[in-house]
Structure formats: C-alpha cells, structure tokens
C-alpha cells in the first residue's frame with residue numbers, strides 16, 4: 001500500500017464532516033486503516049475524533065483574538081502558519097505511514113477558488129511527503145433547485161478543479177432530502193419546477209442543450225451569457241456529479257470505490273466508471 005489522502009472540499013454546510021465520518025466508518029468496517037485529518041482551524045465539534053488536528057497547531061479563534069483579524073484573514077494566517085511549520089506536519093504524518101487519510105477542509109470556498117493556500121498544501125503533501133492526493137468537491141442537492149444556482153455551483157466546482165490540480169470527484173450531497181420530499185426541501189422545489197427523475201440526470205451529467213434551453217427560458221435577457229457558460233461547461237468536459245445518499249450504505253460504498261479508483265488514476269490502471277445511482281428512486285418519489 002502507499003500513502004493516500006482524500007481532501008473533502010466544498011462550501012460551508014455541504015456535508016464534508018458528515019461524509020468524513022460516514023466514509024471512515026464504512027472503510028473501518030471493512031478492515032481498512034483510515035484516519036481523519038481535520039484541516040479546519042475553526043472546527044468546533046467532531047462526529048469522529050480526528051487523528052491529526054490542525055487545531056493542535058493553531059486555532060482560528062486564537063488567531064482572530066491575538067492578531068485582531070477577521071475570519072477570512074485569520075484563516076489565511078492559519079494556513080500560512082501551517083506551511084511555515086512543516087516539521088509539525090511531518091511529525092503528525094509520520095505516525096500514519098501506510099494509511100489512508102480523509103482530510104476535512106474548511107468551508108470557505110475562497111480557499112479553493114481564489115487563493116493558492118490549499119493547492120500549496122496539496123503540493124507539499126504529494127512532493128514532500130509522497131502522498132497520492134485526490135479531492136471530493138461537495139455541493140448540496142439544493143443546487144439543482146434552479147438553473148442559476150446550478151451554474152454558480154458548477155462554476156465553483158470547476159474553478160476548484162482547475163485551482164487544486166488534483167483528480168476530483170464532484171459530489172451532489174444530501175440526496176436523501178430530494179427523495180423524502182420534505183417540506184421546504186429542494187425536493188419540494190423540484191416538484192414545483194415540474195422536474196422528473198429523468199430530468200435530474202441531466203444535472204448529474206450535464207446535458208448542455210437541455211440546460212441552455214432551461215436557462216434561456218428563465219433568463220432570456222442573458223442569452224449570450226447563458227450560452228457562454230454552457231459552452232464553458234461543455235468545453236471543459238470536466239463536470240459531472242456523483243449523487244450521495246448517506247442513508248444508504250451502498251451509496252457510501254459506491255463513493256468509496258469511486259475514490260479508490262480516482263486515487264489509482266495514472267498509477268496502474270484507468271479509473272472504472274462509477275456506478276450511478278438508480279434514478280428510478282427520484283421518478284418514484286415524484287409520483
């Protein structure tokens with residue numbers, strides 16, 4: 001075995017910590033050595049005790065008080081401090097040599113899209129510590145509520161992929177809310193929008209023509225902008241979403257094998273196609 005790290009990234013509240021706990025529980029149940037690395041200096045409580053915790057080196061709260069910085073400046077300070085204290089990182093990592101790390105990242109998307117802080121950290125993990133690194137970018141299922149939100153989410157995922165420069169799986173999290181149709185949930189909104197289970201497939205693996213026609217019917221004024229965004233999504237061919245339903249062990253297992261395949265990419269075999277979720281679930285819930 002080698003050294004593997006999976007970074008869980010995505011906006012605040014997307015479900016990174018919950019997914020980290022689910023992945024670790026699932027992997028440990030099948031006898032694998034998987035550990036949680038908390039990379040969020042502001043994390044307050046853990047569903048799963050981290051084996052490595054950046055808060056043992058520096059905490060956002062202390063930085064904000066002592067340096068009189070706001071949350072964003074404080075976060076930048078914490079990451080720079082981490083990069084200046086690689087001996088701490090080295091000591092922590094030395095305990096987990098042949099293990100798999102799940103790295104729970106902060107929810108400020110600026111870290112993934114606007115700054116090089118996280119990509120520098122990833123680069124250090126792979127070049128100085130020989131880790132094979134990949135990332136999951138989580139977006140909540142309510143991002144498919146309307147096409148404008150979907151564009152915003154897709155562009156943020158794409159920008160992270162370009163910025164972090166590691167193999168990345170885009171995950172549509174909290175899919176259980178879509179199926180349950182809880183009042184006020186995205187499932188409710190999808191019903192109002194008249195979407196069917198079949199329609200949702202085009203958001204998981206974007207169909208440019210259909211998405212463009214929906215965008216134009218919502219915002220005909222922005223025809224050229226809609227066209228340019230859809231063209232960008234199509235040209236990059238990078239975006240598709242893996243639906244994640246944490247209420248299903250199979251769904252967690254599927255994502256874990258998808259992560260394994262992605263980690264192996266370029267090592268000794270081509271990644272296998274992920275098994276998609278049965279979209280019939282959505283169609284049934286619709287009725």
Ligand SMILES: Nc1nc2c(ncn2[C@@H]2O[C@H](COP(=O)(O)OP(=O)(O)OP(=O)(O)O)[C@@H](O)[C@H]2O)c(=O)[nH]1
Nearest residue numbers: 011012013014015016017018019106107174176246
């Ligand atoms: N229904 C449902 N709720 C979820 C799921 N995953 C997470 N949640 C809830 O969403 C909220 C945020 O989840 P977290 O795992 O803390 O999200 P996070 O991305 O780590 O959040 P930050 O640390 O703020 O970036 C919590 O209340 C979770 O219980 C899911 O799959 N389904």
